[in-house]
Amino acid sequence: MKEVVDSFLEYLEFQKRYSRHTITAYRSDLSSFCDYLALFYELDQIKEVSQRMVSSWVADLADSGIAPRSINRKLSAVQSFYEFAIRKSLVSKNPARLIQRPKTSNHLPSVVRSESIDNLFNEIEFESDFEGVRDRLILAVFYACGLRREELITLNLESIDEANFSIKVFGKRNKERILPIAPMLMKWIEEYLEVRQTIGAECSNLFITLKGQKLYPSLVYQIVKKYLSQVTTMDKKSPHVLRHTFATHLLNEGANLQSIKELLGHSSLAATQVYTHTSLEKLKQVYQNAHPRSKN
Numbered sequence: 001m002k003e004v005v006d007s008f009l010e011y012l013e014f015q016k017r018y019s020r021h022t023i024t025a026y027r028s029d030l031s032s033f034c035d036y037l038a039l040f041y042e043l044d045q046i047k048e049v050s051q052r053m054v055s056s057w058v059a060d061l062a063d064s065g066i067a068p069r070s071i072n073r074k075l076s077a078v079q080s081f082y083e084f085a086i087r088k089s090l091v092s093k094n095p096a097r098l099i100q101r102p103k104t105s106n107h108l109p110s111v112v113r114s115e116s117i118d119n120l121f122n123e124i125e126f127e128s129d130f131e132g133v134r135d136r137l138i139l140a141v142f143y144a145c146g147l148r149r150e151e152l153i154t155l156n157l158e159s160i161d162e163a164n165f166s167i168k169v170f171g172k173r174n175k176e177r178i179l180p181i182a183p184m185l186m187k188w189i190e191e192y193l194e195v196r197q198t199i200g201a202e203c204s205n206l207f208i209t210l211k212g213q214k215l216y217p218s219l220v221y222q223i224v225k226k227y228l229s230q231v232t233t234m235d236k237k238s239p240h241v242l243r244h245t246f247a248t249h250l251l252n253e254g255a256n257l258q259s260i261k262e263l264l265g266h267s268s269l270a271a272t273q274v275y276t277h278t279s280l281e282k283l284k285q286v287y288q289n290a291h292p293r294s295k296n
């Protein structure tokens with residue numbers, strides 16, 4: 001089965017153009033599935049897997065405390081894997097196709113308050129050395145552009161168009177989008193590029209480590225958590241929280257969903273509509289300002 005998995009992952013990388021992060025997730029999920037089959041059924045042949053075996057694997061994941069959303073992601077990976085195998089005439093049916101998915105709770109995205117964002121960029125004193133200037137810019141790009149973590153990591157020096165105040169981003173499935181950059185953000189980019197030269201790095205990535213190497217995901221997470229912890233007590237402090245904050249603040253200020261969809265790089269409007277449920281604060285303001293009995 002390992003050979004088929006490797007072939008599937010190559011298909012995702014070179015034909016579907018999935019990101020390295022996505023392929024890593026697929027590899028992990030499929031390895032989990034294969035390990036389970038080998039351990040409990042002593043199987044390593046793709047044709048021998050039954051619907052009952054897949055259902056048993058899903059139940060085992062749930063018993064292990066894996067969150068429903070994570071289980072559904074793993075199950076989707078197995079379903080896609082078998083659809084690939086069917087197209088390659090390696091199997092005749094997909095044993096994962098009819099497996100019932102665990103129900104997920106509809107958690108609303110976590111959002112940083114506007115006051116906390118103001119404190120982040122106006123009150124926090126970032127060091128003037130390379131790491132301080134870099135960290136400030138990373139936070140600013142996340143909030144001002146709404147990037148995914150992988151999108152920020154893969155930005156390169158040529159992504160910045162100083163003449164047109166824009167940045168080129170490659171999102172999921174290598175989909176390109178051009179985002180506007182505010183003058184203040186461009187100023188911070190220029191300041192960063194100046195101190196970046198002192199590192200003498202040959203790496204073409206925009207954001208690099210002190211050793212001149214490409215950033216890695218856990219470092220980006222640590223940077224965001226470090227500074228958000230200084231301005232908010234909210235539980236979640238991650239790059240994705242800043243992406244949620246970007247979208248919600250745009251919506252609160254009157255941006256339409258279609259524009260937000262394009263800025264976020266969503267493939268469908270449905271993915272963007274979750275932000276219509278996160279603007280309770282804005283709705284409260286409207287109510288308090290407009291309703292005749294709101295102050296009684």
